[in-house]
Amino acid sequence: MIRFLPLCILFAMPAPADTVVPTRTIRAQSVIVDTDVTLSAAELPNGYTRIADVVGQEARVALYPGRPIRVDDIGPPAIVTRNQLVVINFSSNGLLISTEGRALERGAVGDRVRIMNLSSRATLFGQVRPDGTIQVKQ
Structure with missing residues (x-):
């Protein structure tokens, strides 16, 4: 039974996942295109793991290269602007x-x-x- 303990610990650890990160600085209110993002080997609880989920969305805050994109950092593009x-x-x-x-x-x-x-x-x-x-x- 003691021989199986290390195997249980090995399988209980989560596998590292890829996280979507910007390749360049993306300003707030800019629409994200596929060349703006890439996958990085990091694990973030509130981050995106697929590039398709991020492309076409609008940055709500400035996004910096290498930093993971969180769920609250982006959203659907605005169709109504201020003073319109x-x-x-x-x-x-x-x-x-x-x-x-x-x-x-x-x-x-x-x-x-x-x-x-x-x-x-x-x-x-x-x-x-x-x-x-x-x-x-x-």
């Missing part, structure tokens, strides 16, 4: 109201952003839709 004119939609019980507004924050599809209704100057919150409009919910 957007269409605001509100719907309730069959009533649809559309008006023009100004985005006060950047946002990707599904993000909750602050917007200003240009006709009333009221500040609202809404969700970014895939077509770039903002859906306001009550």
Whole structure:
């Protein structure tokens, strides 16, 4: 039984995994392409292990070469930028109201952003839709 103890310890240790790291400095709000990243032999609990998961995403913070990319460091690319004119939609019980507004924050599809209704100057919150409009919910 003592002879099997070293084998149990050997198999209980996790195998090292590859982690995605930048090959160059990537500025915040830049979209990551496949030449920007590579795999490095390191293990990080909140890091990416596949390049395909990172390519096409937008850097939320500056990413430096050799440092692992963490889950919170990147996200979907923003389709609404700050100060952009957007269409605001509100719907309730069959009533649809559309008006023009100004985005006060950047946002990707599904993000909750602050917007200003240009006709009333009221500040609202809404969700970014895939077509770039903002859906306001009550």
